[in-house]
Amino acid sequence: MSDTTFRELPISQTTLKSIEKMGYKKPTEIQEKAIPVVMEGKDLIAQAQTGTGKTAAFGIPIVEKVNPKARKIQALVLVPTRELAIQVVKEIKDIGRSKKLFALAVYGGKSIKHQIDFLKKGKDVVIVGTPGRIRDLIERGVLDLSNVEIFVLDEADRMLDMGFIEDIEFIFEQTPKDKQTLMFSATMPPSIKRLAEKFLRPDYEMVRVKPEEVTVDRIKQIVYRVDENKQFEKLTESLKEHPETKTIIFTETKKEADQIADKLRKEGFNASAIHGDYSQAKREKVLRDFRRNQLQILVATDVAARGLDIKGVDLVMNYSLPRNVESYVHRIGRTGRAGKEGTAISIMNTQEDNLFRLIKKITKADIQFENLSDKEFTKPQSKRRFTSRRRYTRR
Known part of the structure; x- marks a missing residue:
């Protein structure tokens, strides 16, 4: 300030x-x-x-x-x-x-x-x-x-x-x-x-101005690296370890947001998705419920979450990594605000190694591996290119 x-x-x-x-x-x-x-x-x-x-x-x-x-x-x-x-x-x-x-x-x-x-x-x-x-x-x-x-x-x-x-x-x-x-x-x-x-x-x-550089210091960053077919299982395990925690889960697509929210509800979690295909009335209701703590878990795309002023988010989860470093920083910056500490958990699959190396290199963040040591992770991997931007449909 x-x-x-x-x-x-x-x-x-x-x-x-x-x-x-x-x-x-x-x-x-x-x-x-x-x-x-x-x-x-x-x-x-x-x-x-x-x-x-x-x-x-x-x-x-x-x-x-x-x-x-x-x-x-x-x-x-x-x-x-x-x-x-x-x-x-x-x-x-x-x-x-x-x-x-x-x-x-x-x-x-x-x-x-x-x-x-x-x-x-x-x-x-x-x-x-x-x-x-x-x-x-x-x-x-x-x-x-x-x-x-x-x-x-x-x-x-x-x-x-x-x-x-x-x-x-x-x-x-x-x-x-x-x-x-x-x-x-x-x-x-x-x-x-x-x-x-x-x-x-x-x-x-x-x-x-780059406030995230300050914010990220207050965010505990954790990464789980799992096979793609184990991602949802790891997601639910992590949520159970953080009961009654106000959480935003980020996904890449609207379809994925709907699917994850639906599967979470079937597992007994209080979750809902939000994206541009919802009616305005439904979007407003979801956000109102989340702000009032009547909804615990919000599953959102980057586009849907951009510009939303939501206070008191304790946990941010990446269901697969975003396609660029800026999005990663923006996502995790949803927690750890107003001087408070926060937690960000990323569930990456084995095809995202090179992307994660780039995120860690540019952010210089202290990111904690939970199921893989740094030494194991740094073993040579096949090269793979990632686009820096994704194109979204007009809404």
């Missing part, structure tokens, strides 16, 4: 009142670095994870810059998931409460007619939405972006992973050329840098 106070940043008294009511004491690192840059009117690319306070890093400047009395859309925020759209709108509304700012979340899985009706009222000056639904509303002629002054890409890397690039480019072209563009991304692969070069003005600034 920074020693700087919000009052030392270029923020009005009106907005400061709202921030104080929200319980914010001091700005996080990303807020301290990004807010002055954005308030100067510069374009920005920021590397920041979920949980760093990045929403307020662009939400506070948006509230400061837009005119709530002008009946036109002045800020647009693109996000990869419905849950993140809802969360971002709530935070922007809370920050702009003293200014009586109107903001609207638009996303698939909910009545488009209802969203169109809100847009026609002309009150909303900030729109937050998923690329697919934003494009749909533009093509229907009900979403006018010609007055947008601030354009934000939140979780930019995840949107590219999900195949939204064409939608993003289409939406970008519907906005004025002289707008301010902000990009927030958890990782900085070449595709994000290319997008920045295309969208941002040449004098854009870049800021980076």
Whole structure:
């Protein structure tokens, strides 16, 4: 946490009142670095994870810059998931409460007619939405972006992973050329840098924060290496060793999430999956139950879990390793938060040796083998290539 106070940043008294009511004491690192840059009117690319306070890093400047009395859309925020759209709108509304700012979340899985009706009222000056639904509303002629002054890409890397690039480019072209563009991304692969070069003005600034390096130190990391047909057995054994523990299990696919949650329930565990094929009502119920501790185990894909603010997670489990190091760090960072210690267990199969070596090399983490010594593990293995990214279907 920074020693700087919000009052030392270029923020009005009106907005400061709202921030104080929200319980914010001091700005996080990303807020301290990004807010002055954005308030100067510069374009920005920021590397920041979920949980760093990045929403307020662009939400506070948006509230400061837009005119709530002008009946036109002045800020647009693109996000990869419905849950993140809802969360971002709530935070922007809370920050702009003293200014009586109107903001609207638009996303698939909910009545488009209802969203169109809100847009026609002309009150909303900030729109937050998923690329697919934003494009749909533009093509229907009900979403006018010609007055947008601030354009934000939140979780930019995840949107590219999900195949939204064409939608993003289409939406970008519907906005004025002289707008301010902000990009927030958890990782900085070449595709994000290319997008920045295309969208941002040449004098854009870049800021980076990496909170996981601190968080990981408080997480006990354990790995079991088993044959693929023994993975579920090891999963249930590990869960039984951690009874009544609030747990997130990560899987690679939606189908796998459903299958594992179903098998766990048959074994007597209080578990449910969450992913994009569920209705919005079902997703919200699952998350509500998990937050209230009425559900013990949440089985999720990376995409479904991205952007979710879930506190008090004691255990994270990887049912097979993620395909890239950034995802591994992001997953295990769901525990060990707010100064507390956490545990992360990975159940890797014998085909994932090279991938795990890469994770251990880059993270430099103290990872504990439970059923295999380091010496045994370092025996020569056949080479195998792993892709750094996976492409997700558009939702």
